[in-house]
Amino acid sequence: MVRNPIPKTKESLKQWEAFRRGDQQALADLFLNQYDTLYRYGHRLYGCEDLVKDCIQELFLKLWHRRDAVGAVVEVTPYLCKALRRSIIDALREGTRRYRIWNPADEDRLDVIFSHEDFLISQQIDQEQRQRLTRALNQLTRRQREAIHLRYFEDFEPYQIAQIMGLSDQSVYNLLYRSVQALRDNFFLLLLLSVQ
Secondary structure, eight states: OOOOOOOOHHHHHHHHHHHHTTOHHHHHHHHHHHHHHHHHHHHHHSOOHHHHHHHHHHHHHHHHHTTTTOOOOSOHHHHHHHHHHHHHHHHHHHHTTOOOSOOGGGGGGOOOOOOGGGGTTOTTSOHHHHHHHHHHHHTSOHHHHHHHIIIIISOOOHHHHHHHHTOOHHHHHHHHHHHHHHHHHHHHHHHHHHHO
16 A cells, blocks of 8 residues: 655645745645645545535635634644544534534544555455455444544554544554554454355
8 A cells, every 4th residue: 555645844834834924825835735635534534525625725714814823833734634624523513503612522423434445556455355454444433443544544643643633642552552453353353254
């Protein structure tokens, strides 16, 4: 599987600081450099392409309008992923006309689902194995799937995942450990069932 690298941190930080000073081109560059990562993550959380694209655009519009109040960040990509996550939750809530204060229970509407196309790049895995792995991944909890996606498909470090998901570093390590353990157990079980 080919990983898409996170945009270079130094370049993103320079763009971030320039945007905060009012440089429109820096915001445009930041948008272009971060868009693919944000889109992949947003589309994993909620499969509606139009909603995710709208949320990304809305996020950058809000950033521009609030640039005087936006603070410095240590890492741009995790910050933007977390903001996009909230933006998607807000958009979903608006659709149901619920009160707009964010509630952790609203995260239940976000769900990372894997498909066998995620593994088509790897020619070593045959069709049947891809399907088994997909089933094993989709048997994980919603939070486990999100953490696995961020770690192994987007190449985020555990501390960045903690920022995005609003968890402690230790919680992310525990979540990833339990996810890998469950994947191993589920995948092994699926392999055994297919042999019978």
